[in-house]
Amino acid sequence: MLNWENMFATRSSRMRASEIRELLKLLDQPDIISFAGGIPDPALFPDKEFQAAYADIFNSAAVSSALQYSVSEGYKPLREWLVKQMAALDIPCELDNVFIVSGSQQGLDYLGKLFLSPKDTALVTWPTYLGALQAFNAYEPSYDQLTPNGNRTPDSYRATAAQTGGKVKFAYLSADFSNPTGETVDRAGREKVLELAEELDIAVIEDAAYQSLRYDGEPIPPILALEIAKKGHIDNTRTIYCGSFSKTLAPGLRVGFVVANAPVIRKLVLMKQAADLHSSTINQMAITQVAERGFDAQVAKIKAAYSHRRDAMLTALAKHMPAGITWTKPEGGMFIWITLPKGMDGAALLAKSIETAKVAFVPGRAFFADGSGENTIRVSFSCANDVMIEEGIGRLGKLIAKEIGG
Template sequence: MLNWEDIFATRSSRMKASEIRELLKLLDRPDIISFAGGIPDPALFPDQDFKAAYADIFSGAAVNAALQYSVSEGYKPLREWLVAEMGKIGVTCTADNVFIVSGSQQGLDYLGKLFLSPGDTALVTWPTYLGALQAFNAYEPTYDQLTLTGNRTPDSYRKAAQAAGGKVKFAYLSADFSNPTGETVDRAGREKLIDLADELDIAIIEDAAYQSLRYDGEAIPPILALELKRKGGDINHTRTIYCGSFSKTLAPGLRVGFVVANTEVIRKLVLMKQAADLHSSTINQMAIAHVAERGFEAQVQKIKAAYSKRRDAMLHALATYMPQGVRWTRPEGGMFIWVTLPDGVDGASLLAKAIEKKKVAFVPGKAFHADGSGANTFRMSFSCADEKTIDEGISRLGALIREETGAA
């Protein structure tokens, strides 16, 4: 018998099934109240706008280009629209600094491939986005905890990486309403990260998937915008790589994301795309451009109005039903709330009981920690449940935690 494990590359052993993707299967069960999937509400998709966009493409001469091979960099009108949008948030760039990918997840995979040799170190927060860990794992890195508070020195990161047999290559984080915690890095933390990256001479990967989804509080400039201001306004002098997506604002199924960075990084990413899939779907890029140009801001305002009410409903329900000893974040935007249970309460064990006894689902927090910690935490998403369902689900979950902990 052929032993495939002897033939697979060693990096394949680092590839694990996503707990989140497995939990999404629960969405097909009508009896389950699911706070597990960090996905947008399909009822809020601009479906009629996309219907019109595809009709326009197929009714004119553009259909030939839409169905043909295209350039690896991406559909130029979409890249030019993104240039204008980036300018609104303080990032001056040209279309040469914008690269279209098949969802920002592909961008993370490419960046892992670009920077990481086996044994190199990636700095990530504890916890961090599970999809980023999955993307980076294939390139066999070591992880070190990125902390923007406290007194850890750049040299301590450097020495830890050397001890692990490689170099620090980049710091990855989601600065706005992060997945999984919903927390935002303040301006001082962003400035400190730029200082750290300059000292270590590493890249910064800024995952901005949720940046448009701010419901309250004052907006903070992206890390790339802050670095641009320091570096004389020339993006080609910066080390921050900004990864964005249309999945949380327009539609995830079209798989259109983008990377904004200096041209040296963009050129390398283009070569990777040529080798991987030539280019992202042209017709989907054209449809995204059509819809974005005609109504992006209105769409963002619509989803913000809906999600902010659901966030408020979940925060109110947590305050109403959770026993003493349970803590949670209070995000100013995004899709997630992070819950910390009393020490000794395991989130994965709680999930099994929650599904069996209370018909409620969430995502245990351990998978979001590169070091395997965080067993007493879990993530909840409020994006796909109405206020009544949120209240019912949190009520059931609070009752279960009281049963398990004996808390008041």
């Protein structure tokens, strides 16, 4: 028999199946109440708007362009719309600063490829987005803990990176309603990340996938906006802003974007030319039409729905969780992070929950680059109604209470 392991590149050993992707299969089981997948509710998709957009494309002369090869940078009208959107976030930029990718996940993969050599260090929060770890892992990095409001010195990061045989290359974080915790980095924390990046001379990758989903509290300027305010122009900045239409319009179209200084964008364009030439043109055209006709209305609709579900889950947690259990209280996004008593294992709890309580969630360990966090779990409210939330959290609370009591 062929020994494929001997043929694969060494980086393939760092590739792992996504626990979340596997858990999404549970959504098809009618007896499981799932809080596992942090995915948008399909009932809220602007499907009629997309139906009209695709019909317009196919019924016009633009269909030939929609079905043809296109430029790697992305569909120009979509990039022009994004320039206006960025300006509204205090991120003034030009067309050359905007690059379209096939979902922001592709952007993370490209950035890992661009910056990481084997043994280099990526700074990530503990916990962090699992998909980012999967994207970066292929490039064989080491990880160190990024603490936006902590007291780690630049020299300590340099020393740790040197011990593993490489250099610190970037800091990655989701500053707004992060996946998995739902927490937001305050302005002081964002400024500290920028200060650290300046002293280490590294990039900052700002994952803004949930930036539009704020339900209450005061908006905080994106890290890139803070840096532009200090340096005067986006081409003088080190922050790379990754955005997506997956959480607002439709994830299945796989349209995301990167906003950054022009030299970084030019390198990313070369990567796209080598990888897949360009993102789907017809999908970019449809996204453009739907966004131009009603992006703000769509965002308002989903924010109303998700904020109600968040409130329902927070109420249910307060009602059903036993003493000693804590959880985050996010101002937006799709997630709540639950911390169990020390010694309790989230993965073991999931196995029992699926078997007895019929409730699914994501064990927290997968989100930690060092494999810690075994006593944490992530629950998502985005696809759950009031009845599911009350019943599911009630069952989960009883199970946890039973496990605590032995």
